[in-house]
Amino acid sequence: xxxxxxxxxxxxxxxxxxxxxxxxxxxxxxxxxxxxxxxxxxxxxxxxxxxxxxxxxxxxxxxxxxxxxxxxxxxxxxxxxxxxxxxxxxxxxxxxxxxxxxxxxxxxxxxxxxxxxxxxxxxxxxxxxxxxxxxxxxxxxxxxxxxxxxxxxxxxxxxxxxxxxxxxxxxxxxxxxxxxxxxxxxxxxxxxxxxxxxxxxxxxxxxxxxxxxxxxxxxxxxxxxxxxxxxxxxxxxxxxxxxxxxxxxxxxxxx
Numbered sequence: 717x718x719x720x721x722x723x724x725x726x727x728x729x730x731x732x733x734x735x736x737x738x739x740x741x742x743x744x745x746x747x748x749x750x751x752x753x754x755x756x757x758x759x760x761x762x763x764x765x766x767x768x769x770x771x772x773x774x775x776x777x778x779x780x781x782x783x784x785x786x787x788x789x790x791x792x793x794x795x796x797x798x799x800x801x802x803x804x805x806x807x808x809x810x811x812x813x814x815x816x817x818x819x820x821x822x823x824x825x826x827x828x829x830x831x832x833x834x835x836x837x838x839x840x841x842x843x844x845x846x847x848x849x850x851x852x853x854x855x856x857x858x859x860x861x862x863x864x865x866x867x868x869x870x871x872x873x874x875x876x877x878x879x880x881x882x883x884x885x886x887x888x889x890x891x892x893x894x895x896x897x898x899x900x901x902x903x904x905x906x907x908x909x910x911x912x913x914x915x916x917x918x919x920x921x922x923x924x925x926x927x928x929x930x931x932x933x934x935x936x937x938x939x940x941x942x943x944x945x946x947x948x949x950x951x952x953x954x955x956x957x958x959x960x961x962x963x964x965x966x967x968x969x970x971x
Contacts, residue, residue: 735768740777740792747832748787749778788830790854805927806838808961809919813840813930816954820947822934823849824954826919827863829874830856834863834929842934849912849933862916863929865903869894870918874926900943902951906936913939917951922963930955 735758742757743749749757755765769786772778776791806826813824817840826838834857842848857863867874897903906913916931932939932947940947 736772736777739768739772743778743786743788748781748785750785788832792830804962804965805919805921805958808965809838809928809930809958810840812954812957812961813838815957816840816930816932816950817842819950820932821845822932822939822947823851825851825863825914825931825933827857827916827929827931828927829867833857833859834861834867837928845935845938847935847938849935851933860905862903862905862914863931865894865897865905866916866918866929867926869897869903870926873920873924902943902948904941904943906941908936911936913941915939915945915947915951917948917955919955920959922959922966928958930958 738757739749739754742753746753749769751762751765751769754769755762758765758768769778773780773786773789776789778786779789781787805828809826813826817824821842821844823842824840825836827834828837829835836851836853836855836857839851839853841850893903901917903916904913912933913936914931914933916929918926919928919930921927930951932951942948
């Protein structure tokens with residue numbers, strides 16, 4: 717089939733793209749997909765659906781949660797990070813994170829939501845202490861981490877899609893403590909096995925929507941666990957500074 721520019725574009729290629737987009741939208745709504753749901757979404761047989769899922773997995777769009785279920789792949793996380801970077805969140809956060817890290821002497825992490833869990837988008841590593849935490853950009857964070865709790869507590873004030881089963885009931889939260897996180901605006905979580913504590917606060921855009929989390933991550937014995945500590949105060953200052961920078965960038969773009 718010829719395009720308006722005279723280039724030959726096989727109709728099959730267009731259909732492939734459309735079907736991949738269908739599956740990605742389904743993934744965004746449900747958090748994961750399997751062979752049956754993919755076949756139903758595309759109105760094709762299981763063998764055809766399997767070829768799509770396998771190809772998307774090979775290219776990093778999907779990864780297996782288990783034998784039969786797929787979730788967001790590393791490429792989507794990378795693309796999401798780049799998209800937010802274009803919107804300015806990651807770039808504008810970088811100097812603020814450096815200042816926060818200097819003030820608290822801990823590693824500072826900016827995370828975004830990839831549709832299922834938080835992904836580390838930016839890290840400013842502290843090296844002023846002998847013992848400090850190293851975190852890799854692109855790492856996905858498991859449920860129950862401080863960043864995950866912030867995103868879930870404020871999910872009705874963010875852009876990420878809710879799971880099909882609906883929003884989290886804060887009063888009956890299986891992770892625990894989301895109601896308190898929403899009330900205080902800070903999540904503090906520790907891992908006894910890893911000896912690490914994280915303190916996270918939401919980062920909002922110019923319209924007040926949660927677009928990221930800003931967190932201090934350090935050795936448990938060195939990071940205070942009180943929600944009114946100096947670390948929390950500095951993080952809140954940093955979060956407000958990023959919001960102000962986002963607002964200023966919009967005003968400049970509008971001039």
